[in-house]
Amino acid sequence: MLNPQWLHTFAALVELGSFTRAAERLGLTQAAVSQHVRHLEDALGLLVVRRPRAIELTPAAHALLDYYEAIKAARRRLDARVSDAVEEPGDIGLITPGSIGSALFPLMLEWQVQHPQWKIRHCLAPEPEVLDAVLTNRYDVGIVTVKPDDRRLTAHKFIQDSLELVVPDGAKVRAWSDLKVLGFIDHPDGRAMANRLLSRRFQKDACVGDLPCNGFSNQIALILEFVSRGLGFTVIPHYARAAFAQQGKIEVVESGSPVVDTLWFIYRAEWPLPARCARALRYLEKRLKG
Structure with missing residues (x-):
């Protein structure tokens, strides 16, 4: 690899056109400037033809100048990435549960x-996979519903999400018996979510396991397809319901005091969250709350 100081000296010589002026700018002797150029010529061949009042560059010298500019450009890109300059190109790796991911x-x-x-x-993934993906640096940031206690992770509050009882459009739900007729x-996460919410709206000992189960899907985008076709009811987070395309075919039933979960965004604690990721999260939070 060519010595950076030699390259810097050569670039000053080309800019100023004089060994004397290059030495003055760099605080070197003319002999030192000549030595730096000679080292480069030992590696690359003749670079400078000395004339009485000027210097003339060879084709090798022009190629060397292009190389020097490429090195400077690469260093600027490196500095920008290390400092995470906001406008520096890059990717934003986000991994979330499907319930909030469908809205994001x-x-x-x-x-x-x-x-x-x-x-x-x-990426949409279960929460254990979200934690692992962030810890192994496969994604910059993740979103979870439970604040982790792992010291390798930093967690900040993102938004709050509430559970909703969702039924087919026009369905009448006034009592527990109406849910039995509809089916679940x-x-x-359906049973856990349903038991948390339904015990507030109906009887305290309500257990969704006592209701007929009319369908199952592990894909958040498909759960409400059952409901929209009149096949049953479900309980899902608000943002998952709001992302469903056919809102006119479903209905949210008021269920008493809300059940609200705080969503947390997490990233590695050993280094700061990339600025582009932080900026994207602020945008998402603003859009969701707006």
Whole structure:
């Protein structure tokens, strides 16, 4: 690898056109400037033809100048990435549970359209996988519903999400018996969510396990497809329900005092969250709350 100081000296010589002026600018002797150029010529061949009042550059010298400019540009890019300059191109790796991810994904697409220098990587995964993906640096930031106690992770409050009882449009739900008639549409967190919410709206000992189960899906986008076709009811988070395309075919039933969960965004504690990721999170939070 060519010595950076030799390159810097050579660039000053070319700019000023004089060994004397290059030495004065750099605080070197003319002999030192000549030595730096000679080291480069030992590696690359003749670079400078000395004339009585000027210097003439060889083709090798022009190639060396291009190389020097490329090195400076690469260093600027490195400095920008290390300092995480906001406008530096890069990707934004986000991993979330499907319940909030279905609401975030279209907003993330809008963000990339507005900022094409940043590429979105968005993964939907269960919370244990979210934690592992952030800890192993596969994603910059994750969103979870329970604040982790792992010292390797930093957690900040993101938004709050509430549970909703969702029934087919026009369904009348006044009593526990009405839910028995409708039947339950289950999902991986369905029973836990339903028991938390329904015990407030109906009897305290309400257990969704006592109701007929009319369907199951582990895909958040498909759960409400059952409900929209009149096949049963379900309990899901607000943002998952709000992301469903056919709102006219479903209905949210008032269920007493709300059941609210705080969502946390997490990232590695050993280094700061990249500025582009922090900026994207602020955008998402503003859009969701707006």
